[in-house]
Amino acid sequence: MKPAADPKVFIWDSRKLWNLDEMIKHVCSMLCAMIQDLLGALLMLGSRIRTNGESSSIAENDKKQILKVLADAQKECDYLGLEDAANHIVIIETRLKNNCSLSIAHVELQNLNTAILIGLSKRDFAFIQPVLAGYFEKERLFGDGVYEKFESARLDVKASGNCLSGELFTAAVFHLMRVAEHGLRGLSRKVNVRLTHKGKTLPVEFAEWDGVITAIKNKIEASRKLPRGPRRQARLEFYSDAADHCLFMKEIWRNNISHARKPYIEAEALAVFNRVKDFMLFLGREL
Helix, strand or coil, X not given: CEECCCCCCEXXXXXXXCCHHHHXXXXXXXXXXXXXXXXXXXXXXXXXXXXXXXXXXXXXXXXXXXXXXXXXXXXXXHHHCCHHHHHHHHXXXXXXXXXXXXXXXXXXHHHHHHHHHHHHHCCCCCCCCHHHHHHCCCCCCCCHHHHHHCHHHHHHHHHHHHHHHCCCHHHHHHHHHHHHHHHHHHHHHHCCCCCXXXXXXXXXXXXXXXXXXXXXXXHHHHXXXXXXXXXXXXXXXXXXXXXXXXXXXHHHHHHHHHCCXXXXXXXXXXXXXXXXXXXXXXXXXXX
């Protein structure tokens, strides 16, 4: 991976830029296509040997087809770091250009296939279970409303889904708590919370959850003093629901995740995901 002119952008060899999801699917599909094409070239050479004999020369059209397969294979081998296979491709290309026989070309392609399989056996690949694939690399995992209204939470929303799909459940809960904190900040601004520390104004980004939630509760008490009517009732319901969401997440998850008290299993992480999603959707409707 090498940096482009913009240091924030990376280009994988000569390929176009992909997001992670597209890149993984692309690599998988191209790898399968490369092996399929290589096996097709081997079958074609085997057929030609049976028809024309082992020592016969390779027809120009067949040679062009094999060279095309090798060129595509070279890109994939370079990309995956299969150095032995990539070096062997160069040798085969040289022999083809020097008009090697059908049998030699067939043996060399078999050797290339073996080199690729040996190289792949030394690589680690991650598999995403189909049941969790829907969480992977999704920008709008919590819907359009949350995506549009909570720009600061976008990276953590996406990261939480990637961790779920990768079965990193404790990490998923960590990112979900960060998402909830972005929501809490938005809520504090909505209700015009004012926080202080040692007599000085404290930005909500630097406040503890306890302080923010306490300030929200104070807003609830202030709302109780408003004249009776729909406005008072609506404000009370909104503040109360918001505070309940925050307290529940703080007591059950944030304190545990912040102090490394326990790891999380899949069912627990999914429960956190659904609760945080509900919280963010609730805020998205109100903010």
